[in-house]
Amino acid sequence: MIEALLFDLDDTLYLESDFVASGYRAVARFIGARRGMGHEEILYTMMRTFTAHGRRAVLPRVIDRYLDASVTVADLVEIYRNHGPRIRLLPGYGPLLRRLGRRHRLGILTDGLPEVQERKVTALGLGKIVDDVVYTWKQGPERQKPDPAGFLALLERFGTDPARALYVGDNPDKDCAGAHRAGMKFVQVAGRQVRPGPTREGGAAEFVIENLHQLPGVLALLEGAAGERTRAARRSGPRRTRDAATQRTSAERRLMEAVV
């Protein structure tokens, strides 16, 4: 029985690109107000610069083009980080999480500046849906994933054994490796941008799904396998346990083939 479902935040429950666009819109509005012009052209410049030259080029570029030296990159970074983000959970994830929350404890484990991540959690309405959130950087950036400390802290708050929990995320080297270090199985959400693959440590996700709507299938399979194992143990006593474990493994493999 899986008691707890723990989730990564960025690019697992919502698209981080939406947060970036939301932050750039806040910066563009600030510059527009200062210059007495609409923010759309400024935002367009920012998004084009982002696409062509990457994140680091964006703020220096708009300062160069629209502002004077009285405004620094640090000033704009402050506006970006402190803005109230306009972001949404991916389609259908709110009702899905509420349904999952009837049978499981739900938690979020996320890296990044805690005050920024807290604003995202609030904007997404997750405070009312999940039971608890761990912000790894509150214990210092060195405690970020794949350090197991945050995973274990969340499990301890829930009183859940790692074997009775799943971690769901997108990043193999942070999410998968961290879950495994904490003794949990990992479900990778691998969409268009993220492909499934081994971690640098050589581990791999136990399950790969395209989106969260496939998670109930993973849970049904794990619970079905656990039921099979119990029935097999009852039928034949403890010596059959190994057979049941083999059945579970092959059932898990079938699911992976079905959803990858």
Ligand SMILES: [Mg+2]
């Ligand atoms: Mg992520």
